[in-house]
Amino acid sequence: MNQLPGKLIVFEGVEGCGKTTQSELLSKYFYDNQIDHLLVREPGGTETGEKIRSILLHSEELNGLSELFLLSAARQILISQKVLPALESGKIVISDRFYFSSLSYQGHARGIDQSIIWDISKIAAMQINPDIAFLIDISPAQSFSRKINDKKDRFERESSEFHTAVREGYLSIANSNQNLWRIIQGDKNILDVHEEIIFLLNEKLSLISE
Numbered sequence: 001m002n003q004l005p006g007k008l009i010v011f012e013g014v015e016g017c018g019k020t021t022q023s024e025l026l027s028k029y030f031y032d033n034q035i036d037h038l039l040v041r042e043p044g045g046t047e048t049g050e051k052i053r054s055i056l057l058h059s060e061e062l063n064g065l066s067e068l069f070l071l072s073a074a075r076q077i078l079i080s081q082k083v084l085p086a087l088e089s090g091k092i093v094i095s096d097r098f099y100f101s102s103l104s105y106q107g108h109a110r111g112i113d114q115s116i117i118w119d120i121s122k123i124a125a126m127q128i129n130p131d132i133a134f135l136i137d138i139s140p141a142q143s144f145s146r147k148i149n150d151k152k153d154r155f156e157r158e159s160s161e162f163h164t165a166v167r168e169g170y171l172s173i174a175n176s177n178q179n180l181w182r183i184i185q186g187d188k189n190i191l192d193v194h195e196e197i198i199f200l201l202n203e204k205l206s207l208i209s210e
């Protein structure tokens with residue numbers, strides 16, 4: 001939790017789990033209920049962040065550590081320019097990925113020390129913590145079936161072992177802090193997942209008064 005008037009909601013999960021769809025559905029739900037909010041995505045969300053995103057997805061020269069530094073630069077710009085001002089002004093921020101992606105992808109899957117990632121991520125995120133985090137969990141097999149091969153970026157082209165490690169990373173992070181995390185089975189109907197998210201959100205943060 002942050003000592004800020006706004007609330008930060010984070011969506012995480014492996015490729016193709018549906019977190020972008022769910023972030024957008026939640027944004028629409030807030031819009032329909034006239035709840036002031038901001039939807040951002042990582043990596044990206046700012047002009048420079050989107051350029052960094054493109055490098056991350058396509059440059060073959062990168063390794064885990066250079067990914068971490070690029071991701072952290074994009075994160076720091078996004079937090080300082082958009083997320084922190086929104087939280088300070090009392091808005092709800094929905095973030096499609098956050099530093100837990102670095103812990104799972106660069107940590108569990110690429111093998112970078114978790115404590116190094118935590119230290120760098122906390123600095124990049126300017127000590128901001130989520131108020132609730134949703135892990136939309138699907139198996140790597142389901143994840144693989146959701147994209148055409150020649151449209152895949154550098155991460156999506158990784159092996160099934162890599163994606164299994166990412167998923168296991170997320171599950172161990174989420175299971176180690178059950179106060180923060182809500183794990184959702186992502187193989188269900190999109191609208192059922194959305195309703196579950198609204199229910200869990202209200203249960204924890206009471207954002208929507210019916």
Ligand code: TYD
Nearest residue numbers: 016042043071097098101102105106155156
């Ligand atoms: P994402 O927006 O989920 O991709 P897509 O729109 O194709 O679903 O994320 C882009 C990629 O960046 C994704 O493969 C995961 C990777 N990533 C990391 O490896 N570490 C991070 O900290 C973040 C935020 C993303």
